[in-house]
Amino acid sequence: MEKPITNYWKKRLTDLKTALESNNFEVFLADTKNEASKIVLEEILPALNPRTVSWGGSMTFQETGLYQDLKANSKLEVLDTFDKKISKDDMLELRRQALLVDLFITGTNAVTENGQLVNLDMIGNRIGGLTFGPKWVIILMGRNKIAADLDEAMFRVKNYVAPVNSMRLDKKTPCVKTSYCEECKSPDRICNTWSITEKSFPKGRVKIVLINEDLGL
DSSP states (O other), X not given: OOSHHXXXXXXXXXXXXXXXXXXXXXXXXESSHHHHHHHIXXXXXXXXXXXXXXEOOOHHHHHTTHHHHHHTOTTSEEEOTTOTTSOHHHHHHHHHHGGGSSXXXXXXXXXXXXXXXXXXXXXXXXXXXXXXXXXXXXEEEEGGGEESSHHHHHHHIIIIIHHHHHHXXXXXXXXXXXXXXXXXXXXXXXXXXXEEEOSOSSTTSEXXXXXXXXXXX
């Protein structure tokens, strides 16, 4: 068999698609991040026809190139919560406004084989948008986010995703030094609010693009 690793993950992602669809998510499969971008731009956006769009922190979203593509779309009003020129107070207000856009785009920290999304946030704007507010949500997800169950997913988030993100963001937390969760009380702690999304409500509100590449953390 040619490309056994790609085919292995294609089977895993196909099974995951079935599990997620049984939980009322609308799911798309993409072989690459470029294909994922094409699905969003040519299939999902025309079907939804949103007027406003924003996003939560997601390295996968940036890796697909969609950040630049959406900012360049003259038909969309973009609330850019990645704009580093905005003051801290203005950014917080922009993140609040982003909870009322037509379309909110983000990633997920982990997904179980049963089709549950598992996320852990610092201020909660990302999981807030996923849970309620925006009319529609797009989740972009690399194959590396799959975990067997909730225990494995939460372990992955606390002992891999959170320490690496703390390092990436230059946080002063113990996990930056030890590389695993210390259940710290640091003012820089980014692990404050959990969310477990078991089903999309209403059905199809949350669209998930599963990508057959390792993306994000």
